[in-house]
Amino acid sequence: MTHFEMKPGEAVSLESLFVRLKALRTRILSETQTELQSIDVQTNDDGRLFSLHNLLNYQVMRRENLHALQSGLAAAGLSSLGRVEPHVLSNIDAVLNVLSLAVEGMAYVPEKAEWCLGYEAGYHALQKRASRLFGARPENRSEYILVTLPSEAADHPALVESLLAAGMNCARINCAHDNDQAWSKMVRHIRGEAEALGVTCPILMDLAGHKIRTGEIQVGQAASQKTREKFASGQKGQKGVYPKIHRHDKVLLCRDKARFPEMEAVFGLSVHAMVTVTCPDVIAMVSIGDSVWFDDGKMGGEVMAKRDEALLIDMTQVGPGGVRLKPEKGLNFPNTDLALPTLSDKDEHDLDFVCQHADMVGLSFTECAEDVLRLHNRMREKGVEPLPILAKIETAKAVRQLPTILAVGLARNIELGVMLARGDLAVELGSVRMAGVQDQILRVCEAAHIPVVWATQVMESFVKDGRISRPEITDAAMSQRAECVMLNKGPYITEAVRLLSDVLQKMESQQFKSHTHMDVLQL
Incomplete structure (x- = not known):
């Protein structure tokens, strides 16, 4: 060279x-x-x-x-x-x-x-694929807005109508929540309200994937007397009941809560807390020295010992005030190759409904091209024309495999999009590295003419409490680098759609993807 x-x-x-x-x-x-x-x-x-x-x-x-x-x-x-x-x-x-x-x-x-x-043909190819996934291009901006529907959308068609009127272009139904009865109502409301307004609104249904989360919790003998008494007498879910973990506290991640009473003896030391994992098979896949992160990266540690039934974790990454260990919080294993099946049993069940009612399917925790091929072929086996697949890039392995995922999708006639799931990805990569990787993902997908969804925590504080922060506006402006921007559910979601649409419209004259447009300087 x-x-x-x-x-x-x-x-x-x-x-x-x-x-x-x-x-x-x-x-x-x-x-x-x-x-x-x-x-x-x-x-x-x-x-x-x-x-x-x-x-x-x-x-x-x-x-x-x-x-x-x-x-x-x-x-x-x-x-x-x-x-x-x-x-x-x-x-x-x-x-x-x-x-x-x-x-x-x-x-x-x-x-x-x-x-x-040619120069224009590359952009045209990307826009054409984006329209196949997300529908007709919006009249007043280049980017689409995708909204995750809350559970109440099943019973309140007026909510769906307000989102469409505010600027929602696509609707997302998360199969990790609700059930097929609720999903049926949501689909009916989306189709009906879109038709009434004379617009299109494709539906993305996300398969839940293997939900690796914390489960049952028990305080250990190393916890303070006050913590043990409070946990024993308190009502689970009540504020302050769950144990607070500090730096270098020891936590046991266990297969089964029935083994809690004997686990400290098995490892030969007292720990501060024990917690089960909703996907017990991961215990066997993790090695000593691997990292484990809890609750979207709020705290993390290193596996210092392993038995068939549990992992002993030294909590090395915890803020000075400590973090409470709670149930139903996400677990990440950035150094571990989790050889889990592409589809969980729940995914297999939900896929029948998705194939009948959705316009595209989201594949959670896509890690390699084989995952995309398996889902594509599974839809064929069900006797239906495979839906477009939105590959959710959430792990370090997925980042490494992304060029191959894109190449195989193109080579094998799979209609493909990519969701840049920045939350889990930031936990896996670290926030500093995430900034550079995010740019590289956008560029590689642009080279493949594959549309990208910019997802996770977009205008999150505004969606939740109606207050917008300056960093969130900057992030929303940056989202125009992608073809589609996703907002999650919250009390102020309709107002957030309207605000995001306004931000994206204003960016049209200043930026297109990585191109800076020189509008008249107004300083």
């Missing part, structure tokens, strides 16, 4: 830029062909083949650090390839043509590249 070196302040010749960029193009074409050999391409659709080649072009291009080349191109007043995603080779060829005219006095004649998308 040839690297382009440039020292600070050094003038770069157009000739050297021309040579370096031609070498990059040659490498992209060569390595893309190599990558194609490992993919089972079963599609004959030109659009999918264009997108697949462009995705591989982008992957290959990003295998080396291009900072110096980009700086040299920018210094020469040329495109620095910073917005190359939807049309990799077309962008490179356009720059090569300018350099060729300047250096050789003639237009650049590129080596023929099959499946090379």
Whole structure:
């Protein structure tokens, strides 16, 4: 691999830029062909083949650090390839043509590249796929708004009508909550109210997946006398009853609450608390030294010992005031490969309803291309045309596998979208790393022309209590990088839809994805 070196302040010749960029193009074409050999391409659709080649072009291009080349191109007043995603080779060829005219006095004649998308064609491919998932493009903005419906939407069609009137473009039903009777009512209200307003509103139904959460809790002998007495006499769920965990407290994560009385003896020490896990099979999959995070990352620890029935965790990541250990809170295992089936038993049951009533299906905790293929094939086995799949990227493994997930989806004729589930992902990756990974996910999906849903905690405080914070407005403005933005349920959800729509509309004149538009400066 040839690297382009440039020292600070050094003038770069157009000739050297021309040579370096031609070498990059040659490498992209060569390595893309190599990558194609490992993919089972079963599609004959030109659009999918264009997108697949462009995705591989982008992957290959990003295998080396291009900072110096980009700086040299920018210094020469040329495109620095910073917005190359939807049309990799077309962008490179356009720059090569300018350099060729300047250096050789003639237009650049590129080596023929099959499946090379033009500048506008890349954006058109992305918009076309977004409309297949989320419906007709909104009249007053580029982005769609997806809303998670609360349980009360089953009995209050007026709520659905108000959301549609405020700007909701798609509705999400979370199969982790309610039941098929409630879902039927929600679907009926969405279809009816959308028809009455003369709009379309596709329905996403999210399969619950393997809900790995805390279960039953018991205080241990290492807890203070006051904590043990309060827990023993208090009503579960009452504020302050559950034990507060501090840094380096010991917690046992157990398969079965029936083993609580003997677990401390099994490990040979007293602990501060014991808690079951709703998916007991994960106990066997976790290794000593692995990390475990509780309650959306509010506290975490390291597995210091393991038995067949439980894990002993040293709680190393807890704030100075401590955190209460509560039931029904999420558990994350960022260092552990959880080899769980793609679909849980509940997912299998719910999938029948989803196939009959939804317009797309959300696959929770998608981790590899095989997960997407299994769900796609499972729908075929049920004798229905497979719905588009929204792959929810929630784990570190899913991030590593994302390019392959996208490539296989394109190659195997699977209608695919991606949900950037920033909550679980931030717990898995850490908040600092999450910022950079978030940008890379958006760019890789743009290169594949696959739509993205920007999800988790968008305008959360406003949705819950009607108060908006400045950071939340900034986050909402950033969400225009995606094709669709998701809001979760809450008392002020209708007002939040209206506000988000307004923010996205105002961003239209200033930003489109990673492109900055220079509107009239109003400072």
